[in-house]
Amino acid sequence: xxxxxxxxxxxxxxxxxxxxxxxxxxxxxxxxxxxxxxxxxxxxxxxxxxxxxxxxxxxxxxxxxxxxxxxxxxxxxxxxxxxxxxxxxxxxxxxxxxxxxxxxxxxxxxxxxxxxxxxxxxxxxxxxxxxxxxxxxxxxxxxxxxxxxxxxxxxxxxxxxxxxxxxxxxxxxxxxxxxxxxxxxxxxxxxxxxxx
Amino acid sequence: xxxxxxxxxxxxxxxxxxxxxxxxxxxxxxxxxxxxxxxxxxxxxxxxxxxxxxxxxxxxxxxxxxxxxxxxxxxxxxxxxxxxxxxxxxxxxxxxxxxxxxxxxxxxxxxxxxxxxxxxxxxxxxxxxxxxxxxxxxxxxxxxxxxxxxxxxxxxxxxxxxxxxxxxxxxxxxxxxxxxxxxxxxxxxxxxxxxxxxxxxxxxxxxxxxxxxxxxxxxxxxxxxxxxxxxxxxxxxxxxxxxxxxxxxxxxxxxxxxxxxxxxxxxxxxxxxxxxxxxxxxxxxxxxxxxxxxxxxxxxxxxxxxxxxxxxxxxxxxxxxxxxxxxxxxxxxxxxxxxxxxxxxxxxxxxxxxxxxxxxxxxxxxxxxxxxxxxxxxxxxxxxxxxxxxxxxxxxxxxxxxxxxxxxxxxxxxxxxxxxxxxxxxxxxxxxxxxxxxxxxxxxxxxxxxxxxxxxxxxxxxxxxxxxxxxxxxxxxxxxxxxxxxxxxxxxxxxxxxxxxxxxxxxxxxxxxxxx
Numbered sequence: 001x002x003x004x005x006x007x008x009x010x011x012x013x014x015x016x017x018x019x020x021x022x023x024x025x026x027x028x029x030x031x032x033x034x035x036x037x038x039x040x041x042x043x044x045x046x047x048x049x050x051x052x053x054x055x056x057x058x059x060x061x062x063x064x065x066x067x068x069x070x071x072x073x074x075x076x077x078x079x080x081x082x083x084x085x086x087x088x089x090x091x092x093x094x095x096x097x098x099x100x101x102x103x104x105x106x107x108x109x110x111x112x113x114x115x116x117x118x119x120x121x122x123x124x125x126x127x128x129x130x131x132x133x134x135x136x137x138x139x140x141x142x143x144x145x146x147x148x149x150x151x152x153x154x155x156x157x158x159x160x161x162x163x164x165x166x167x168x169x170x171x172x173x174x175x176x177x178x179x180x181x182x183x184x185x186x187x188x189x190x191x192x193x194x195x196x
Numbered sequence: 197x198x199x200x201x202x203x204x205x206x207x208x209x210x211x212x213x214x215x216x217x218x219x220x221x222x223x224x225x226x227x228x229x230x231x232x233x234x235x236x237x238x239x240x241x242x243x244x245x246x247x248x249x250x251x252x253x254x255x256x257x258x259x260x261x262x263x264x265x266x267x268x269x270x271x272x273x274x275x276x277x278x279x280x281x282x283x284x285x286x287x288x289x290x291x292x293x294x295x296x297x298x299x300x301x302x303x304x305x306x307x308x309x310x311x312x313x314x315x316x317x318x319x320x321x322x323x324x325x326x327x328x329x330x331x332x333x334x335x336x337x338x339x340x341x342x343x344x345x346x347x348x349x350x351x352x353x354x355x356x357x358x359x360x361x362x363x364x365x366x367x368x369x370x371x372x373x374x375x376x377x378x379x380x381x382x383x384x385x386x387x388x389x390x391x392x393x394x395x396x397x398x399x400x401x402x403x404x405x406x407x408x409x410x411x412x413x414x415x416x417x418x419x420x421x422x423x424x425x426x427x428x429x430x431x432x433x434x435x436x437x438x439x440x441x442x443x444x445x446x447x448x449x450x451x452x453x454x455x456x457x458x459x460x461x462x463x464x465x466x467x468x469x470x471x472x473x474x475x476x477x478x479x480x481x482x483x484x485x486x487x488x489x490x491x492x493x494x495x496x497x498x499x500x501x502x503x504x505x506x507x508x509x510x511x512x513x514x515x516x517x518x519x520x521x522x523x524x525x526x527x528x529x530x531x532x533x534x535x536x537x538x539x540x541x542x543x544x545x546x547x548x549x550x551x552x553x554x555x556x557x558x559x560x561x562x563x564x565x566x567x568x569x570x571x572x573x574x575x576x577x578x579x580x581x582x583x584x585x586x587x588x589x590x591x592x593x594x595x596x597x598x599x600x601x602x603x604x605x606x607x608x609x610x611x612x613x614x615x616x617x618x619x620x621x622x623x624x625x626x627x628x629x630x631x632x633x634x635x636x637x638x639x640x641x642x643x644x645x646x647x648x649x650x651x652x653x654x655x656x657x658x659x660x661x662x663x664x665x666x667x668x669x670x671x672x673x674x675x676x677x678x679x680x681x682x683x684x685x686x687x688x689x690x691x692x693x694x695x696x697x698x699x700x701x702x703x704x705x706x707x708x709x710x711x712x
Contacts, residue, residue, distance in 0.1 A: 103584065119233070119238065141238045186489060188584060
């Protein structure tokens with residue numbers, strides 16, 4: 001997927017100046033997994049409405065046959081407890097986990113996942129301002145530079161979904177979630193995709 | 197282990213030489229413990245520092261499982277002059293995390309060396325490897341039902357005692373000066389030789405963990421905040437759990453109260469009535485740890501206003517300053533000392549809080565836990581304050597005198613505000629010193645804020661240095677600049693030591709500004 005294709009699929013948005021050129025190569029470099037064989041877990045922070053909402057969007061995008069993947073919801077306390085993180089990471093080798101949570105929980109969760117040998121494929125940051133515009137900044141590990149764009153409530157897009165799909169070398173086939181992330185004013189969230 | 201062409205290489209090393217070295221290392225540690233794939237190396241990228249990722253990108257990572265493997269790997273690297281950056285758990289997030297100090301260094305991740313080798317319940321000592329975490333040690337002591345405590349820093353669940361001590365970190369129990377309460381190190385030198393410091397050098401000695409000094413020059417200090425060797429074992433003293441533990445919080449309403457707080461508490465600290473470091477946290481340190489949403493008080497850009505900070509205090513029952521300390525002893529000694537604490541609080545206009553469920557709430561609970569060495573991650577909520585999770589610790593040291601406090605706070609606040617950042621700080625009163633720890637919080641997903649955060653940190657460093665305040669620790673991006681503030685003679689001696697112990701300059705060149 002190149003820059004032109006990215007916008008064609010997502011219907012626009014305001015790109016903040018980062019190149020997309022590296023993404024197709026990075027995506028192609030990943031072995032496109034057989035969905036039937038490779039498990040994907042979507043995790044959202046239960047005590048952050050915006051996190052659950054964005055997780056649901058991603059779960060819809062990664063679903064198949066119009067059925068979204070289930071979203072596992074855990075509160076911040078659980079996302080920072082080693083035993084509970086261990087339980088969440090008790091997945092088969094090669095399984096992927098897509099998480100959406102606040103910055104603090106994401107730092108802790110990723111630190112614990114890294115200690116258990118997880119690979120970070122991509123990560124993003126999402127901030128809603130007082131005018132209802134969400135600023136997204138996403139970066140694929142194999143690609144380097146971050147992509148940044150803005151999404152308005154009146155013109156919701158699927159850039160985030162497509163970014164994570166592209167990271168895994170997949171095309172959008174899942175169902176579209178009914179509404180954009182309903183984050184609170186000033187809410188900032190982190191997202192990430194890891195492979196175990 | 198991948199064999200694809202690498203885009204990050206150690207300085208001065210060809211791709212083919214590096215591939216050969218990795219192949220040799222793979223034979224020592226097992227190919228599965230050599231990592232060179234981008235996505236697997238991601239945990240070794242810089243996290244918090246406000247500089248481009250490329251500046252601290254690792255070339256590869258190796259995970260030895262024993263001191264013998266460390267020796268063998270170091271020999272390969274020394275022969276090929278490949279720089280290596282050793283980490284224990286690599287979780288000093290605000291000071292540089294697991295990322296190498298210079299681009300292309302090979303990370304030696306010691307997390308597989310995670311054995312608690314010995315705990316002597318009578319002498320209250322432990323001997324641990326680099327990969328042991330505080331949580332692991334805590335669980336071990338709980339499981340064995342040993343009434344022993346240790347001191348740990350704020351990110352204690354994921355961090356470890358060896359790395360923290362080597363970086364001269366501090367904690368919150370009476371054993372909070374971690375290097376002071378260490379006893380004995382094992383160090384692999386650049387030529388692969390193994391040194392045991394103190395009594396550890398003597399064959400047959402059983403006093404390695406009880407007598408730090410040995411005979412002749414004490415060498416332990418040169419292996420902290422340095423790059424003269426790779427520390428593979430550390431002895432540490434544990435604290436007998438006191439029969440009575442009384443943590444407390446004293447809240448003060450005004451910023452200017454800080455002067456009298458420090459002057460009132462310093463004598464108690466020096467006399468060890470209060471035996472642990474006294475933390476004096478500002479409102480904005482407490483606020484995120486109490487789930488206050490910054491945008492509710494300051495939705496726009498720039499630094500938060502003083503009026504908004506005052507409103508946060510009122511709305512959430514927070515002090516301008518929030519003093520955390522504890523009494524450790526028997527019920528009788530603590531009862532006697534408690535009267536002193538009550539008198540000091542009353543005389544200085546503070547409100548004493550002893551129940552962690554009262555005002556202060558969550559922040560109080562994690563502080564009370566830290567002061568008894570119970571690992572937690574309560575302080576990580578700081579990363580939610582600004583959004584974007586960027587954090588760099590700026591930590592100048594001063595005398596523990598009230599006259600130092602407002603001066604430092606105003607200096608820092610002015611510089612932070614100039615760049616649009618909030619003053620999120622705390623003073624920590626040690627035995628005679630005081631650490632002023634400021635968390636420069638910024639949005640690391642915003643390139644403009646990254647630039648500002650870097651410039652702000654630089655200005656803080658230079659401005660404080662001009663006033664004679666040196667920092668006690670700093671993130672690796674600023675290692676060179678911080679080292680420069682300490683003057684040329686010290687640096688020259690450090691360089692000469694480096695040439696003597698590591699002539700090929702392979703162990704973390706650039707760490708703490710030390711290089712050949």
